[in-house]
Amino acid sequence: GAVVSQHPSRVICKSGTSVKIECRSLDFQATTMFWYRQFPKKSLMLMATSNEGSKATYEQGVEKDKFLINHASLTLSTLTVTSAHPEDSSFYICSARKGGEDGYTFGSGTRLTVV
Amino acid sequence: GNSVTQMEGPVTLSEEAFLTINCTYTATGYPSLFWYVQYPGEGLQLLLKATKADDKGSNKGFEATYRKETTSFHLEKGSVQVSDSAVYFCALRSNQGGKLIFGQGTELSVKP
Numbered sequence: 001g002a003v004v005s006q007h008p009s010r011v012i013c014k015s016g017t018s019v020k021i022e023c024r025s026l027d028f029q030a031t032t033m034f035w036y037r038q039f040p041k042k043s044l045m046l047m048a049t050s051n052e053g054s055k056a057t058y059e060q061g062v063e064k065d066k067f068l069i070n071h072a073s074l075t076l077s078t079l080t081v082t083s084a085h086p087e088d089s090s091f092y093i094c095s096a097r098k099g100g101e102d103g104y105t106f107g108s109g110t111r112l113t114v115v
Numbered sequence: 116g117n118s119v120t121q122m123e124g125p126v127t128l129s130e131e132a133f134l135t136i137n138c139t140y141t142a143t144g145y146p147s148l149f150w151y152v153q154y155p156g157e158g159l160q161l162l163l164k165a166t167k168a169d170d171k172g173s174n175k176g177f178e179a180t181y182r183k184e185t186t187s188f189h190l191e192k193g194s195v196q197v198s199d200s201a202v203y204f205c206a207l208r209s210n211q212g213g214k215l216i217f218g219q220g221t222e223l224s225v226k227p
Contacts, residue, residue: 004158006158034214034215041219041220041222042219042220043204043217043218043219043220044159044204044217044220046214046215046216049214093158093159095159095215103161104161104215106151106158106159106160107158108156108157108158109157109158
């Protein structure tokens with residue numbers, strides 16, 4: 001149990017366009033989802049925490065207007081990178097926590113390349 | 116604030132060698148501590164965890180002991196295999212259900 005599906009796994013987009021990344025909990029209801037960004041040879045940087053039905057909580061330094069997070073249901077959270085630029089190229093990973101439990105399940109990540 | 120520091124990688128070992136990856140943390144209170152593993156092209160998987168001082172987490176031959184006196188949670192394995200090649204992340208969580216704070220990751224490469 002506890003599977004998180006992240007889609008797409010890879011995406012290439014043109015500078016100035018927007019990209020949406022989906023994170024789905026397949027066999028459990030995720031009351032909380034986390035979005036991370038991973039730089040090469042670097043750790044995972046937490047971008048934001050989203051709770052179903054409420055606004056996401058962004059970490060300091062993360063532009064909320066650029067990285068739009070929606071957690072409209074207990075099984076789906078989306079991250080939209082708006083007006084993408086080459087410096088947004090990175091590996092984005094989501095994580096979901098089942099309500100009432102302490103474990104975290106991670107998606108397999110999305111490699112975003114902005115050209 | 117809370118933070119996690121891991122030893123720099125990459126670490127290259129021969130098969131059956133002993134592995135230690137150091138991890139130290141800074142946190143208020145009594146955090147829970149974790150080791151996650153990331154295989155190439157995949158997301159993170161929980162390897163082991165410890166929730167209080169002196170607890171030992173273990174899984175797949177890996178072990179780590181929560182040492183409050185030295186604020187450490189070093190990962191060890193007595194005999195590594197090629198299949199253990201991956202990036203290992205140490206992490207802490209300061210409260211139940213809260214966010215995870217990760218170290219920078221340590222890449223392990225095991226040669227036959």
